[in-house]
Amino acid sequence: MYRLYRLSTRLLEKILSRKYPERFSPPGEDGVEVWMHAASVGESRVAAAILEETLRLRPGLRVLLTLQTRSGLEQARKLLKSLPGIRIRLAPWDGPGTIGAWLRKLSPRVLVLIETELWPNLLFEALSHGTPVLILNGRLSSRSFSRYRRLRPLFAPLLARVSMAGVISEEDRERFLALGIPPERVRILGNAKHDLSFRRVEDLDPVPLVRRLGLRPGERLLVFGSMRRGEEEAVSRIISGLISVPDLRFAVVPRHPERAPEFEKHLTARGLAVSFFRNNHQLAGARIIVVDEIGPLFTLYALAEAAVVGGSFQPLxxxxxxxxxxxxxxxxxxxxxxxxxxxxxxxxSGGGARQVNSVEEALSVLFDWLHHPDKAREQGWKAFQCARKLRGASRRYAELLLRFL
Structure with a gap:
């Protein structure tokens, strides 16, 4: 199966190289010790967390980080701008000629793939050049796993030769084993993305957002974070059920800002007044705010009385x-x-969260928290204690990476 993939991508190389030359031209860099490859914005955060720890343990390391998307590229540059020795650019096309040229030019001592960036030619060429391949922060969602399992004949012979895979959870371990990585080469090391979130707390300044929202003493904020397509009705029903609670305000943050008008439509259909966040600096008194831009969610969580996490009320x-x-x-x-x-x-298990199966259950839990704020604060404290248990993954990944240098 790999031979067919290799042949087709070689043919496409000739066609696409004229249209997207930057994806096919060899890198300007000579000789790096680590080539790290990630997909987009979320994966760039993981890469940044691991690289910060790696360079703390081994200053002066020469690293090239490649990203599949321009948004991921911009995010990585922001996160890593203070670290010397890291070069960042768009990833090459996964064609055998292109990847081979990159490897000959870079001569990396190790290739690091973040999460699920499994590209057949990249894997094959690196292994053929004798370059150790590591998978760090490895994760396979049930949807991704179903896709990769159908392609097991393509990936299994390549993954069997991976030097080591550090994965997030036991579920991820079982899925990578099923795709062909030997059991002795898979370790559960946690999620490096969480370490970056802990670091964000240190830099958090909620005051500008408090002023923009016009939050007054005694007002409380309920935040619906990263809500997804299909959850508009659940959000509007929950808010409609809680709108009578005095001094309670609501922030609805869609996972994709372009979905904001859909949430607004469902809320106004219930007779609720809605304000959009973007370009609006007069939000004092607005009961329901739909956030139609990327960026404010983490600070909104910091101001929240409680958080409702999206993507969970639909099978997403x-x-x-x-x-x-x-x-x-x-x-x-x-x-x-x-x-x-x-x-x-x-x-x-630690008492820091509640899982519900319906809007009615959600309303019951939220009413309880809002009418018994001491109980909500206690559950929030337990949530923090649970979160602390998941710190330190980025250092574990950094230590694993340095073993191969």
């Missing part, structure tokens, strides 16, 4: 429940948290 796998937990907030999510099994399990 859930969003990260640890961000509000790190900030000491009680966390509520729906029945679908398949993409965060370890985090949700630890929060639930």
């Amino acid at each position: 796998g859930g969003q990260n429940p640890l961000e509000p937990a790190i900030l000491g907030k009680p966390v509520l999510f729906g029945p679908h948290m398949e993409n965060f099994p370890l985090e949700s399990r630890i929060l639930l």
Whole structure:
């Protein structure tokens, strides 16, 4: 199966290289010790957390970080601008000629793939050049695993030769084993993304957002974070059920800002007044704010009385429940948290989160927290204690990486 993939990508190389020359031209860099490859914005955060720890342990290391998307490239440059020795650029096309040229030019001592950036020619060429291949912060959602399992004949012979895979959870370990990585080469090391969230707390300044929202003493904020397509009705029903609570305000943050008008439409259909966040600096008194830009969610969590985590009220796998937990907030999510099994399990077992199966259950939990704030604060404290247990993964990944240098 790999031969067919190799042949097709070689043919496409000739066609696409004229249209996207930057993806096919050899890198300007000569000789790096680490070539790290990640996908987009989320993975760039993971890469940044691991690289910060790696360079703390081994200053002066020469690293090239490649990203698949321009948004990921911009995010990585922001996160790593203070670290010397790291060069960042767009990833090459996964063609055998292109990848071979990159490897000959770079001569990396190790290739690091972040999460699920498994590209057949990149794997094959690196292994053929004798370059150790590591998978760090490895994760396979149920959806990704189904896709890769169908392609097992393509990936299994390559993954069997990977030097080591550090993965997030037991579920991820079982899935990587099923794709062909030998058991002795898979280790559960946690999620490096959480370390970056802890560092963000140190730099957090909520005052500008408090002023923009016009939050007054005694007002409370309920935050719906990273809400996804199909969750508009659940959000509007919950807010409609809580709108009578005095001094309670609501911030709805869609995972994708372009979905903001859909949330606004469902809320106004219930007779609720909505204000958009973007370009609006007169939000004092606005009961319901729909956030139509990227960026404010973490600070909103810091100001929240409680957090409702999206992607969990539809079969979408859930969003990260640890961000509000790190900030000491009680966390509520729906029945679908398949993409965060370890985090949700630890929060639930430690009493830091509640999982509900319906809007009615969600309203019951939220009413309880709002009418018994001491209970909400206690659950938030437990959430923080649970989150602390998941720190330190980026250092473990850095130590694993340095073993191969």
